[in-house]
Amino acid sequence: MSSLTKDAPVRDVVLSLAGVSKRFGAVQALTDVHLEVAAGEVVALVGDNGAGKSTLVKVISGVYQPDAGDIELAGRHIHVGGPRQAQVLGIATVFQDLALCDNLDVVANLFLGQERLVGPVINEVEMETAAWKLLRSLSAKIPSVRIPIASLSGGQRQTVAIARALVGSPKVVMLDEPTAALGVAQTAEVLNLIERLRDNGLAVILVSHNMADVQAVADRIVVLRLGRNTAEFRVEDATTEELVAAITGASDNVVAARQQRKGGEHG
Amino acid sequence: MAEVKEAQEALPPVPADLQDERLINQVGLVPALHQFWNRLRGGDLGSLPVVLGLLIICTVFYLIEPRFLSSFTLVSMTVFAAPVGIIALGIVLVLLLGEIDLSVGSVSGFTAACMAVLVVNEGTSMFVGLAAGILIGVAIGVLYAVLHTQLGVPSFVFSLAGLLAFQGGLLYVLGKDGTINLPSDSSLVQFAKFGFISEGLAYFLVFAITAVYVGSQVWGRYRREKAGLSNSWWVWLVLKAVALFAGLAWLTWYLYIDRGWSKVWLLFAALVVVMDLLLRKTKWGRHLFAVGGNEEAARRAGIKVDRTYLSVFVLCSALAALGGLMSAGVLTTVSQSSGTTDTNLTAIAAAVIGGTSLFGGRGSAYSAMLGIVVLQAIQTGLNMTNVDSSVRFMVTGGVLLLAVAIDSISRRARSSSGRG
Numbered sequence: 027m028s029s030l031t032k033d034a035p036v037r038d039v040v041l042s043l044a045g046v047s048k049r050f051g052a053v054q055a056l057t058d059v060h061l062e063v064a065a066g067e068v069v070a071l072v073g074d075n076g077a078g079k080s081t082l083v084k085v086i087s088g089v090y091q092p093d094a095g096d097i098e099l100a101g102r103h104i105h106v107g108g109p110r111q112a113q114v115l116g117i118a119t120v121f122q123d124l125a126l127c128d129n130l131d132v133v134a135n136l137f138l139g140q141e142r143l144v145g146p147v148i149n150e151v152e153m154e155t156a157a158w159k160l161l162r163s164l165s166a167k168i169p170s171v172r173i174p175i176a177s178l179s180g181g182q183r184q185t186v187a188i189a190r191a192l193v194g195s196p197k198v199v200m201l202d203e204p205t206a207a208l209g210v211a212q213t214a215e216v217l218n219l220i221e222r223l224r225d226n227g228l229a230v231i232l233v234s235h236n237m238a239d240v241q242a243v244a245d246r247i248v249v250l251r252l253g254r255n256t257a258e259f260r261v262e263d264a265t266t267e268e269l270v271a272a273i274t275g276a277s278d279n280v281v282a283a284r285q286q287r288k289g290g291e292h293g
Numbered sequence: 294m295a296e297v298k299e300a301q302e303a304l305p306p307v308p309a310d311l312q313d314e315r316l317i318n319q320v321g322l323v324p325a326l327h328q329f330w331n332r333l334r335g336g337d338l339g340s341l342p343v344v345l346g347l348l349i350i351c352t353v354f355y356l357i358e359p360r361f362l363s364s365f366t367l368v369s370m371t372v373f374a375a376p377v378g379i380i381a382l383g384i385v386l387v388l389l390l391g392e393i394d395l396s397v398g399s400v401s402g403f404t405a406a407c408m409a410v411l412v413v414n415e416g417t418s419m420f421v422g423l424a425a426g427i428l429i430g431v432a433i434g435v436l437y438a439v440l441h442t443q444l445g446v447p448s449f450v451f452s453l454a455g456l457l458a459f460q461g462g463l464l465y466v467l468g469k470d471g472t473i474n475l476p477s478d479s480s481l482v483q484f485a486k487f488g489f490i491s492e493g494l495a496y497f498l499v500f501a502i503t504a505v506y507v508g509s510q511v512w513g514r515y516r517r518e519k520a521g522l523s524n525s526w527w528v529w530l531v532l533k534a535v536a537l538f539a540g541l542a543w544l545t546w547y548l549y550i551d552r553g554w555s556k557v558w559l560l561f562a563a564l565v566v567v568m569d570l571l572l573r574k575t576k577w578g579r580h581l582f583a584v585g586g587n588e589e590a591a592r593r594a595g596i597k598v599d600r601t602y603l604s605v606f607v608l609c610s611a612l613a614a615l616g617g618l619m620s621a622g623v624l625t626t627v628s629q630s631s632g633t634t635d636t637n638l639t640a641i642a643a644a645v646i647g648g649t650s651l652f653g654g655r656g657s658a659y660s661a662m663l664g665i666v667v668l669q670a671i672q673t674g675l676n677m678t679n680v681d682s683s684v685r686f687m688v689t690g691g692v693l694l695l696a697v698a699i700d701s702i703s704r705r706a707r708s709s710s711g712r713g
Contacts, residue, residue, distance in 0.1 A: 128586055130579075148579060152520070154309075154522055
């Protein structure tokens with residue numbers, strides 16, 4: 027599309043999507059979407075409700091299969107058959123509803139689906155040690171890893187969810203609305219966490235409605251509208267007004283108005 | 294205070310899991326009691342209500358009829374409780390997933406009838422009969438899993454259908470005779486009804502169980518210490534080991550005044566212990582709890598949810614079949630009333646009374662054992678005090694209601710104190 031800024035990222039691209047389309051019955055949820063994320067970069071994916079953000083996240087994490095398009099991870103064409111395969115490939119997802127098991131403790135949740143074993147038995151000692159190492163590396167404030175998830179606060183639960191995404195040492199981490207249900211201080215904690223992920227050299231995709239959060243941590247902002255790429259900004263270049271305009275689809279009008287005004291000055 | 298001094302000496306290398314300043318010191322008697330009290334207030338009742346209930350039941354029946362706690366009665370109770378206990382163990386698994394199986398009684402009767410027809414009428418060996426019974430149970434479990442995972446039929450509905458269908462199957466297989474008696478020299482009857490281990494072996498097992506328990510605990514503590522993690526207060530381990538040994542040794546002594554430990558009860562106990570280890574120590578068990586707690590989360594974590602359902606439904610039906618076979622052995626007969634509604638609800642009630650939540654994700658294999666002991670105590674007690682069976686049903690119903698009420702209340706207390 028013509029409105030896209032085509033400045034290629036200078037750093038090495040980890041995940042790249044090209045021409046991804048997905049339809050549900052009569053609804054074309056995604057049309058020819060492309061997206062690139064480099065190592066040590068936070069790309070924010072923004073858009074209105076129904077813009078296709080969550081569908082795109084689910085395509086990348088293997089929950090949905092795209093109807094068309096190409097996904098490349100570290101330059102290699104991949105097919106993401108399911109959530110398990112995405113994990114193995116190195117794509118970790120923190121879902122909006124956290125997807126934690128309230129009845130299990132922090133350690134069990136962190137390693138759910140990828141338990142460390144000695145023979146046939148779960149290696150609780152190794153898992154607990156690794157859990158502490160992981161949580162400390164994120165400066166997470168969890169008092170004990172042997173308490174059930176249900177007794178943690180919203181920010182602590184989000185921290186556990188993000189920490190869990192890091193257990194398989196992934197290359198790409200996707201966060202779907204990580205600050206949606208959080209208070210001011212907890213939001214700041216999660217934003218710190220996202221910056222720490224970037225500093226550790228991970229490629230981060232952040233899906234959010236909150237423009238302040240996006241502008242605080244993202245390097246690039248990709249805007250989706252009605253299942254298509256509509257705009258892409260470097261965070262330094264983007265004003266909130268421009269972003270809102272791109273999201274709501276009023277961008278054409280704004281551009282037209284500007285050009286008209288400039289044309290008026292010349293003439 | 295010895296504990297305080299010990300804690301200070303251990304101060305420089307703080308274990309990795311105790312570095313948060315908000316954690317409260319939990320070593321020593323007073324903090325331990327505090328912690329226990331807080332757990333109770335938070336709705337984490339564990340098996341406390343059942344144990345209290347059992348004590349009350351035993352005291353009341355003992356005061357009315359002192360023979361209730363005689364060696365003879367206790368030994369008979371273990372023999373009659375074990376088959377339904379095995380069925381209840383399968384129910385525990387299904388409840389952990391947040392599902393229900395109403396057909397276990399019918400399945401147990403049906404598989405027992407198939408075994409009896411094969412062995413008595415067709416003259417096959419007992420081994421073939423037992424294997425066929427278990428295999429039929431496995432097949433029923435596979436059918437249930439397919440209905441649940443592929444067609445999305447709720448477990449309540451397909452197991453209700455199974456309840457009727459397999460009761461019909463029982464009548465069909467038994468034919469016009471209606472009753473098949475097993476010869477008392479058959480190996481099943483010899484095992485289930487007349488099988489008792491020798492006193493020497495029993496004491497050896499008591500020693501071995503205690504040794505294995507202490508050994509595994511000490512090994513676990515050593516590994517945690519080596520990895521820089523904290524351990525619970527060592528006095529608890531000593532107290533638990535002493536209590537375990539003394540309890541088992543005393544029970545063994547008391548039961549051997551009569552016939553002693555029955556083989557069928559030991560089979561049940563072994564199944565419970567193995568199932569408990571599988572649930573707590575293996576990936577399969579961890580995944581089962583995860584699916585019961587939050588199925589969607591489990592699926593997204595890459596757990597093969599359908600396989601978990603398959604394994605649980607198969608195990609539940611196979612255990613129901615095994616329970617039915619043992620029941621046939623204990624009663625030496627399979628009749629049209631084998632495994633009818635009474636067995637069904639007793640097995641489900643036992644699992645719930647023992648402390649496994651109906652809401653999924655919470656419970657333990659031992660709840661099958663605790664629950665069946667409570668129900669068997671009530672049944673035996675009422676029989677001995679010559680109370681009509683109508684009252685027995687009412688009392689069992691009341692106890693079940695009480696257990697579910699405790700489950701619901703403790704669930705509410707948990708969510709209000711942040712324990713989910």
